[in-house]
Amino acid sequence: MQLRIAAYWLLPVLAARAAPANIYNQLNKRDLSTSPPVYPSPWMNPEADGWKEAYAKARDFVSQMTLLEKVNLTTGVGWAAEQCVGQVGAIPRLGLRSLCMHDAPLGIRGSDYNAAFPSGQTVAATFDRGLIYRRGYAIGQEAKGKGIDVILGPVAGPIGRMPAAGRNWEGFSPDPVLTGIGMSESIKGIQDAGTIACAKHFVGNEQEHFRQVGEARGYGFNISETLSSNIDDKTMHELYIWPFADAVRAGVGSVMCSYQQINNSYGCQNSKALNGLLKDELGFQGFVMSDWQAQHTGAASAVAGLDMSMPGDTEFNTGLSFWGANLTLAVLNGTVPAYRIDDMALRIMAAFFKVHKTVDGLEPINFSFWTLDTYGPIHWAANKGYQQINHHVDVRADHGNLIREIGAKATVLLKNTGSLPLKKPKFLAVIGEDAGANPNGPNSCADRGCDNGTLAMGWGSGTANFPYLVTPDAALQAQALQDGSRYESILTNYATSQTKALVSQANVTAVVFVNADSGEGYINVDGNMGDRKNLTLWKNGDSLVKNVSSWCPNTIVVIHSVGPVLLTEWYDNPNITAILWAGLPGQESGNSITDVLYGKVNPSGRSPFTWGATRESYGADVLYTPNNGNGAPQQDFSEGVFIDYRYFDKANSTVIYEFGHGLSYTTFEYSNIRVEKSNAGPYRPTTGTTAPAPTFGNFSTDLNDYVFPSDELEYIYQYIYPYLNTTDAKNASADPYYGKTAEEFLPPHATDDTPQPLLRSSGGNSPGGNPQLYDIMYTITADITNTGSIVGDEVVQLYVSLGGPNDPKVVLRDFGKLRIEPGQTAQFRGTLTRRDLSNWDTGLQDWVVSNYTKTVYVGRSSRKLDLSAVLL
Template sequence: MQLKYRAASLLPVLAARAAPANDRDQLSKRDDIRYSPPSYPSPWMNPEADGWQEAYAKARDFVSQLTLLEKVNLTTGVGWEAEQCVGQTGAVPRLGLRSLCMHDAPLGIRGADYNSAFPSGQTAAATWDRGLIYRRGYAIGKEAKGKGVDVILGPVAGPIGRAPAGGRNWEGFSPDPVLTGIGMAESIKGIQDAGTIACAKHFIGNEQEHFRQAGEAKGYGFNISESSSSNIDDKTMHELYLWPFADAVRAGVGSVMCSYTQINNSYGCQNSEVLNNLLKNELGFQGFVMSDWQAQHTGAASAVAGLDMTMPGDTAFNTGVSYWGTNLTLAVLNGTVPAYRIDDMAMRIMAAFFKVKESVSELEPINFSFWTRDTYGPIHWAAKQGYQQINFQVDVRADHGDLIREIGAKGTVLLKNTGSLPLDKPKFLAVIGEDAGSNPNGPNSCGDRGCATGTVAMGWGSGTAQFPYLISPDAALQAQAVRDGSRYESVLSNYATSQTKALVTQANVTAVVFVNADSGEGYINVDGNMGDRKNLTLWKDGDSLVKNVSSWCSNTIVVIHSPGPVLISEWYDNPNITAILWAGLPGQESGNSITDVLYGKVNPSGRSPFTWGAAREDYGADVLYTPNNGNEAPQQDFTEGVFIDYRYFDKANSTVIYPFGHGLSYTTFEYSNLVVDKKEIRPYAPTTGTTPPAPTFGNFSSDINDYLFPSDQFPYIYQYIYPYLNVSDPKQASADPLYGKLTAEEFLPPKARDDSAQPLLRSSGGNSPGGNRQLYDVLYEVSVDVTNTGKLVGDEVVQMYVSLGGPEDPKVVLRGFEKLRIDPGDKKTVKMPLTRRDLSNWDVRVQDWAVSGHAKKVYVGKNVRDLGLSHDLE
């Protein structure tokens, strides 16, 4: 139980980053992206915030009954492998609250059984269907609740996808902030409507796996002492990276996870600028900030910088040592961490809880163990204590397989089709490629899916789930061929050249070639891909496979499973390649989903959530693969600003193979009659006023003996993180030789403990989470008629873009979309709002959003490079 208190020992780091608060304007003017200004104090919750009033009333009733030890217990994880989930807090048994379960589940419950494996977030985004994204979130939330998970670690807006080779892009949605923001909001609403707290992650600038953690990088042979720094200017932060998190906050997200990386040379989980100023002040976030696992680097410093919960609790896995726990108890007792801050942490956690649950009695028991599939075992896995039943094999899948199949099909993007699709009982179907088949060792044989054997239906890492089954394309297509009376053969290898040639050169062959690429989280290395992809090419010589088959067969269809764009410039325009489809990472129903599209059971309506460039360098931003700052923190300057993906292609006037938003259908659509209706609205009024002083909820004993470990009540569990002291001497209990050597004023930044009323930011929302509520005023309503001019019913995605008109603005930016289902010959009118936010830029001088005086224009069309209708905006 020796717990080390680290805040004072980090004095040099904190002092180097501290600056008076009134320096903010000066810092903004010089825009030093390698410096993060301080922002204190940490904003306290607003019980009157829209959508949070009832939750905070319940939270106040609960927290006002808590002791200091119980409050600390809520904020501190109990340690890696200490209980059943990847992370759990301490419990409050006196009030009937069991330990809260935090668990990875952005596409399904990681490491559990009898749960579903959903399509990736990126594949869901490719549907451009708000309803489907919501239903996916709801189903994931429902399954998590049924397993006893209280907080789902997802959805993901960081990475947003700055670099196309980024390892975890597939966990998120799109490099466009509007598409990602809508994906975040709909997912959060679904998850939380199902009774589980969502956790928006990773906040913020966590755009690659290389160097995200110094320890992980050292394991790969890189000699760095600190995690990399994502250096982002103020304008880019607001207009790109913060945008989808604002949508998450506006949707009422209960939790936000801070990142491993540094932002402007301050760690994400102790960065007061991003946590206190951007997230809690400007966006008005009312939930709690949770650390990524081992992303906390200080004790008191992270508390005053805005961190509310540390996960998994220990400083490093299985050490039994914590920056909080005992040390947070001591920090509150000695006044280093102000009493309001521990109350605010507890209130935020419990308000998020009551926002999705009626009472503590509503909690499902945790009925699985992440650490083993054995039915019986130690509930305290690391300590090997508490032998009991820990896995109950509760089946939570319901009928979610049907939803997964639908999302997989509607998230498939038909990139090219010269007439070979849809298939109609082909005489002879030949399926080629390893990606069409199953992993011979089973779909879950590689831990956290850390391999690419057989068909790729999800990436690798903590954002994965166990497959309850995986329908391979080979199995589904063969079943369809048997039903149709077609001849069917498959060669499930990329290297069986002679056998493949012998097959596809026969008469009447329709050849479907399956190829893939993969990526994932940085702790897993697959063939030299340390999370991030080494390149954007197809894996396992997929390009040669495609070129060979298409040279032998005049009717070759290519299906790509990948976590983002791949380079297809060597073969996409081959006339023998009659169709190309991107099927993303579709989850457990992979084969059924692609079969539905190939055979026209589902008319393809997916649209690419990213750009398909001709060469890797055409994307501009890329992964930093080599440290560039000696053995110090690698520095990654995001000098491209907001110009990523299609924005960069437009700026560079580069040729694209398939543009952002592109996707074909088996029918055709025609757009007409663009109308823009200007609304009469009030002028923008910056937020004014002040907060109330920080509230506190009850006094606590100052007698150190009241905080000693109660060994007469329960036994000590090995490596378990407790809030108690093991001895009555504070210095000895803290195990820090610097304890008591410095006062809080000497090592914490100015105003870090200030609990007086604070001025509201002009850009904040007051009682409106997500920023100033007038940002969401509708300035224009844009309508357009869409006619299905083909012979089949189909779904069309109507996309709305805006030119903001400034010399430093992108050519156009996505600002809205709607998906319409239209019968042949029918016409529908779609109406889309343009808000003040949609037409604004971030003004770094006044620190607020503003509509510039530059001429603006709205465009409507089928993708970013096919915008047939336009209208000037007054």
């Protein structure tokens, strides 16, 4: 038996220490962004709000663990080594089974008898905190029922810098406040249900192109390093880490670091991002896991703040690991300080105990991601351990009703000249492939990597198998039969003559279904390598809409899409009497849209992004071709905080439909804005120091104690173990630099375990940043009256102008959803915190409220601001 470990364990550390900018300047003669070193990696705070009990339990547990057990807990067992998409080693001596990390943001990937929920972007369109929470709770329930310990979501990265980016639909919105609330409510729901949430991808992960070298080379791009997202300090704080601060404040148990580089330092070994921003400034107390194959070094990633390696191997199915046996050696020889391995284990177990009272009673892992067969090898890659691996446990409960409700309440009525709601139409004609079923079944394309039939989710690791998919055609036909309507459908975009003959008849109400898809970069659909090639409708959709509307004077358009599409050529056609965006609504798609079209649900969705007139009008765009030779492509976020509606406002550009826009079947009137100033005290910067790093006892330095116990344990091929294969340390590491001290190749202070000064912007004992940031400074109320004839839900939006010459025109800061009976008036109540009114001061390295005049607006979208008041 020969254990294989990475021969380049320490070598990448040396490369990482060299200044990346100097290397690239020599090769490509251009200046590149750099990321400053921040060390040591902050250790857990035993007094952190919301973590005290979990910390105490974790400390008791970790203090009993051996070094091998700590390494086992922090290192994944390898790709396809067990049942989940990622697992760490078990601690059987202490009663802890292997922890299961599994996708994804809208449901359980690759399993059966689980629900397929609406996407994050879709639920964001409800602007309904309660619905977001309930969706998170249901996802957490299902994950727990399958034996999943960490569900890999929700998503704030990408936030949606570019509308064509492939995975925007997994997240919520390009607005950081809406995304932050989406993150917070989802996390609370998931963890209240008994599953650890994982906020991802931290940070700057805004496109699919060039996120991984191997993937890019597979598409014919000759690059040697992944893309670098180059983000300035102010933009990072005011936009990209804003929703992650909300996630930390909500008590999220884990955070996933990203594939790409941040200012030319890989996300999973970027000490500024992980140590500085996440663990120090935001006070994150949980654990950081790598994205799958996003770890590039061993010791360097450990001291930079990585706590868990996923899936454990350097590349899929190599049997090599940067950690595993290498991490064992690194702790033994002092390269990785003892406090760091203790802190890794402590963070993982604290997150565990935050949602579980004990290690006893966990649901067994009762499914296999690798097959739906009932029986098979539990060690899939090694084809070992044949047994029952899928128990086909049905975890759906009544979640179909919730999915239907979300899908309907997320639907955005963009345009309506009076044709909706439908009232027993005489003749309903439904047109378009997007109304019908995939002829090969809804799960026939792996990870939904195609666009056949109606679009209810994008593609990639953020997907789930449909237990069923109600198509619009099926649901609308059922409604038409109930009403006695005539009903016909043509479920293709290309039957031009047949479509013309159908919709040109008398008394036709034509409903045209069109879509636009995207997803993760490892799947290429029709030349869309994750990111969309353009913002047009797919499969001749624009021509279909223009043709049908030229033949039928009552044409209704329904769009299922992953984000905005270009409507410029046809949205204002008078024959198009209504336009609806239905997002990615999940398994109840047809029922949800039927509920809205027929007025069973009064539409109340609001667009979570802006609909621009042209692709260029959005400003930022996907980088589709390398721009740095064969080095790391450089993506400069030079627009700063000005993305989506902030950019359109700055450029004073015309929009088709603005952020926050959405119509109702009733009407509302806004009046009587009132501002009440609170008695919040002054801002107090955090001061003081941390306690010294805790450690939990000595461990043996005799390498004989760490050799693989072949007499007790069967070696599984490609499985990642913490054990050594020889007592000769240099040979065990297979590293030519073995024997050098940490001080010789790690950055200064990387192994320091002494008390550290607290950042003035940090929270001390309050995760999420300085607690004074969340003091309520103002309460704003306004009266909203339903002036129509039916009950309706109005999304009231609170915007602020920060007043500075370099600030956006307005920024969303709060919202509320009010259900109001006809003729009745309800009161909207919103709040503004200190953070809401602050800017990031790059010199002071803290939040400050500027002296510029602040104005508050209450309205129904980012450009329909009915009421305003100056904040005094």
